[in-house]
Amino acid sequence: MIPPFDLTRQYAGLKEEIDAAIARVLARGRFILGEEVAAFEEEFAAACGVAHAVGVASGTDALYLALRACGIGPGDKVITVSHTAVATVAAVELAGARPVLVDVDPRRYTMDPAKVEERITPRTRAVLPVHLYGCPADLAPLLEIARRHGLFLIEDCAQAHGARYRGRPVGSWGDVAAFSFYPTKNLGAFGDGGAVVTNDPALAERVRLLREYGWAQRYVSHIRGTNSRLDELQAAVLRVKLRHLESWNERRRQIAALYAEYLTELAGQGLVLPGEPEDSWHVYHLYVVRHPRRDALQAFLRERGIGTLVHYPVPVHLQPAYADLGYPAGSLPVSETLAREVLSLPMYPELTDEEVRQVAEAVRTALMHIPFSGNGDEPH
Ligand SMILES: Cc1ncc(COP(=O)(O)O)c(C=O)c1O
Known part of the structure; x- marks a missing residue:
């Protein structure tokens, strides 16, 4: 029997490192937004070639929070693809925006840049390509279209940790990008997890506020946020796995x-x-x-x-x-x-x-x- 994926093999190879990381968190007694998350954010940002990474609760949330950080909401339209995990489209609607779906390139299976421009209207705010199956979308023409029309480019990198386009990591091309750490991903946690990455300090700061009730200081919400935190155990596991x-x-x-x-x-x-x-x-x-x-x-x-x-x-x-x-x-x-x-x-x-x-x-x-x-x- 050869299964389509098998996470037990990966754990068997890393057991000592992972068990030690988990024991370290348990002994410390801090489980939410502590030093493991902060360290992972720094290490993951470096791996993506960007200045900021913000750990969140899932890839869906990473997309949703990235969209909200860009100020995208009701009345806005976001161009994305239909050939993707449903989460991509769900996240656009979670943010209150309307998804506009375009076809994919028959060779890469990712957003066809030739199909984008005809769907842009005054309500369009962002282009959201997906690096499906681990293959980078054709980012250069998409970025050019986004810039020419004043749109955000938001990358869905849930399936493409470590992939590169023209020598640069995916996630570093757009204004902001979303990763999932669902267990079967190339970089997977032992539960749900995600991250938003960006070079823009203001966008990163907004995601930090949004992921914890909009708190700029404890118990005082400066914007309306949610609870979408990456936990310490997942971050500790992800730090071990990121090295591999x-x-x-x-x-x-x-x-x-x-x-x-x-x-x-x-x-x-x-x-x-x-x-x-x-x-x-x-x-x-x-x-x-x-x-x-x-x-x-x-x-x-x-x-x-x-x-x-x-x-x-x-x-x-x-x-x-x-x-x-x-x-x-x-x-x-x-x-x-x-x-x-x-x-x-x-x-x-x-x-x-x-x-x-x-x-x-x-x-x-x-x-x-x-x-x-x-x-x-x-x-x-
Ligand atoms: C392309 C794509 N986008 C978004 C997601 C959502 O990630 P998550 O399952 O962590 O919410 C996934 C994973 O399921 C995905 O494959």
Whole structure:
């Protein structure tokens, strides 16, 4: 059995370091916004190449607080994508703004810069690309559009810790960026967690106020805030793991290269592998292949003990909760095709070369059994 992810392997490799970090926090007896959070914020900001990081309770909150720190709220519009975790769109609505959804680039699977400008109106306040699967969005044209129209560029980095675009880390390109430390992420806590990063001291300060009831001093709210704090235990764990992030990302890239070595020749049978854009350093949070008969491929692999996942089976604009956003089927065609075809193969740094070979072998066998006419129109 090869599961799609396995967090027990990571803990087994770091047990001593992590147990010591947890014991240190327990002995100190301070659990909220103490020295572990402060130290992690400094270390994470340095890793992202920015001046400030603010620890918060989740990636969703990081996006929500980033938007609010930019002053975005009711009456405002934010351009983002439908091919993403629903959290991206949920955060825009949590802030009170309206999401405007555009299609993704068929190569990177991230926001298509060519689709953005036509959706800008006087109410638009921000562009919110997602570095999906660990692949940086095409930030240069997005930044250029945002600057020309006076919009904020807010990066959703939840799946891309350590990824680089034109040699610079994601999260350092926009006005502000949001990270998630959900346990399965490239940098994951043992529970929920997130961070907002920025070079702008005023934005960072607003997020600090917002995450704790708007308090500038204890018990006195200067703005209306919320409770979205990162706790000391999570910060202590994240500090240990952050030291390994770069080598884990290198290993993810090795695994991606191994998959490519085994699977490239299956292109003639309809299998599309993820590409790494020349301008980017992809960190393969997920290794996502495409096939027109994805469901059959997934079922075949499941029977052979190989666990896969689909990120994501329904684009946000076609989910029941978001029907009233007003995007009918067919309105975002690339996103809709991806939702039908994507399949995430097992990908985590602790996978062995032998397991990667077994997964690839099973994919090869599966494709011999799954008829594919080459026109991409097979029933699903
Ligand atoms: C692209 C993206 N954005 C936002 C989030 C939200 O993060 P969280 O689950 O920590 O709230 C996630 C993770 O689920 C994500 O993958």
